[in-house]
Amino acid sequence: MLIIHHWDTDGIISSALTVKALNLEDFINITPPIGEFRFDDRIKKYIEKSEKIYVLDLNLPQEVEDIKKETIFIDHHIQKKIKNPYVKQINPILEGYSEKDYPSASFVVSEYFSYWDYLSAIGAVGDIGERAFDIPKVLKLLEMENLGKEEALRLVQLIDSNYIVMERYDVENAVKVVLNLEPGELLEYEKWNKNLEKINEAIENAISNIKVRDRIAFIEFKSKFNIISKVARKLVWEMGYDGAIVLNRDFHGKAQVYFRISSNLVDKIKMNELIQTLKNRNFNAGGKKEVLGCILEKDNVNEVLNVINEYLR
Known part of the structure; x- marks a missing residue:
């Protein structure tokens, strides 16, 4: 089995x-x-x-x-x-x-x-x-x-x-x-x-620099730990932002992009459409109605962020 x-x-x-x-x-x-x-x-x-x-x-x-x-x-x-x-x-x-x-x-x-x-x-x-x-x-x-x-x-x-x-x-x-x-x-x-002690320290370091636009937070950092979803959850679930776009620019030689939205935006932002758009461009993306995750080559970060930004506009 x-x-x-x-x-x-x-x-x-x-x-x-x-x-x-x-x-x-x-x-x-x-x-x-x-x-x-x-x-x-x-x-x-x-x-x-x-x-x-x-x-x-x-x-x-x-x-x-x-x-x-x-x-x-x-x-x-x-x-x-x-x-x-x-x-x-x-x-x-x-x-x-x-x-x-x-x-x-x-x-x-x-x-x-x-x-x-x-x-x-x-x-x-x-x-x-x-x-x-x-x-x-x-x-x-x-x-x-x-x-x-x-x-x-x-x-x-x-x-x-x-x-x-x-x-x-x-x-x-x-x-x-x-x-x-x-x-x-x-x-x-x-x-x-x-493990948890090390993780909490890395998360606090990541959220030390937040940019916000229209109640959507954006954070960029570098970490070998896979904390990207935890950072996004903290921003939306604990800190109360409507959405969070999180970027880890150096994750074991690759980059990660993670987009989480609150329940307030689920009816407005069709995450499955975003995921499919990225898949159509051959990106390794997945998720569900409130979450999008993508791991990619560092050189392609701007393309993925542009797809998200275009959709939000």
Whole structure:
């Protein structure tokens, strides 16, 4: 059994829920190169060796079109329908359901397997932050483990720390850590807490220079840590900007652009149109209705920013 999952909390949690729901003892879980929306050669080699494949919380329907093995594709992003008959695509959004009812892949996984526990809630908190606490089911699931809101948010920060410090192996190992430790033990997990100290320092450095226009913040920095989404979330969710365009000009030899908007702008800015425009120009872009992420060559930064600025105008 092969599980291919996103590198963030929701992807890791969705994998752990799948393992628990199926009572798997023999499985391999892997993630794409952190920050890149593609299957690399390592993933493709594992696909060749596997009998059955799960793809979780990865908005990459194009990557499974040529797989000739039983594949279960579970997601909650806006995406195209998969034509490959070997692939079973589980995505309530494609059936017309609201994203409010399926805030995370963990919710889709839990419903699909009829298996719910506190992890289902942690996945939702990982994807939509404090808004998850407006969902009664999230609060009920957290209460089952006596977890408060602050503890849930802290747990997300700790799990996410693995991808933010760019440790692909640690992201994959996090699935086993989550499966083997109780919530209280996860909150005290030493390695993750040390990661978080370094990350928080890098984020504070990044937000020290903000430019604002029409309530949209723009920040530019250089960091080896994958903090770009965290910086954008802090600007929109905590600091109250309507949107945030964040640029990391030197991320392991490449550049990153990340655009997040608040719920106030979701109806005005069609993020899927922006994402498709960038894809049409052969950029490695992905996201959902409030988020756009793109990793690219440094020389192409201005082109991507121009596409975003033209759309906003």
